[in-house]
Amino acid sequence: MNKPIVLLADDELRLRKLVSDFLINAGFEVICAENGKQAFDKFLEFSDSIDVIVLDVMMPLMDGWEVLSEIKSTSTVPIIMLTAKGEESDQLTGFRLGANDYVCKPFSPSVLVARVENQLKAVQKKGMDMLQVGGISIDTNRHLVYVEENSIDLTPKEFDLLLYLFKNKGLALSRDRILNGVWSYDYQGDLRTVDTHVKQLRAKLGKYGAYIETLRSVGYRLKEYK
Numbered sequence: 001m002n003k004p005i006v007l008l009a010d011d012e013l014r015l016r017k018l019v020s021d022f023l024i025n026a027g028f029e030v031i032c033a034e035n036g037k038q039a040f041d042k043f044l045e046f047s048d049s050i051d052v053i054v055l056d057v058m059m060p061l062m063d064g065w066e067v068l069s070e071i072k073s074t075s076t077v078p079i080i081m082l083t084a085k086g087e088e089s090d091q092l093t094g095f096r097l098g099a100n101d102y103v104c105k106p107f108s109p110s111v112l113v114a115r116v117e118n119q120l121k122a123v124q125k126k127g128m129d130m131l132q133v134g135g136i137s138i139d140t141n142r143h144l145v146y147v148e149e150n151s152i153d154l155t156p157k158e159f160d161l162l163l164y165l166f167k168n169k170g171l172a173l174s175r176d177r178i179l180n181g182v183w184s185y186d187y188q189g190d191l192r193t194v195d196t197h198v199k200q201l202r203a204k205l206g207k208y209g210a211y212i213e214t215l216r217s218v219g220y221r222l223k224e225y226k
Contacts, residue, residue: 003029004120005049009039009067010056010082019054022109023116036062043071050077052119054112057083057090065097072098078119080112131166133222135208138166147208157182158201161194165212165222174219194219 006028010016013034020030031046033039036059043050053071057064068079078100083090091102100122101115131138137146143159145152154162160182165173173181175191183193198220202209213221 003027004051005029005031005046006116007031007033007039007042007046007050007053009033009036009054009059009064011035011059012056019109019112022113026113026117028116035060036064036067040067040070047075047077051123052116053077053079054116055079055081057081065093068094068097068099078123080115080119082107131163133166133169133224134211136162136205136211138163147205152204154201154204158197158204161197162201165220169222170224172215172218172221178219
């Protein structure tokens, strides 16, 4: 199993070495940067691999706020800010720019490691809320659906129908079963409701609408894609 990777950016060599050692002992791989520009360059180079960023505010070439803003404009990677300042206004600045956590110097390296672990757990939990079949993804936590990387607008029932198909992918589902599973047993409509919603859903999914197969004399099935 690959170790999670932390990008650690701070212009103090002693602090970098200390924090790096604690992170490595906790099971992380560490990429170090000694200034803001180097931190941003390393992020661009390893963006697909970095799991958490620990970013000092006061750094040469680019300060932490600039790096934070640039990274968060294109990425959701968790970022923990390090600063010698403890004023509330500085913390608010960080959070407004997208910081996920904030640690004031001086700090315990063990506490920082725990903060990094918490951010990693949050990302992993969020990943558990994502369902994917081929080019379609469902964020069950935020009730969002993506076709490739583009969010699409679904009605509440279209979302419930797609989620039901996802949870039963590969299974032949009768219209009765879908109706009961999505609309509940006390729904007064008829089976054509299922057909109508499937048609609308297919249209919104574009080319991926073909994932929803029609099974003659049975109902529908969501294809399984790896």
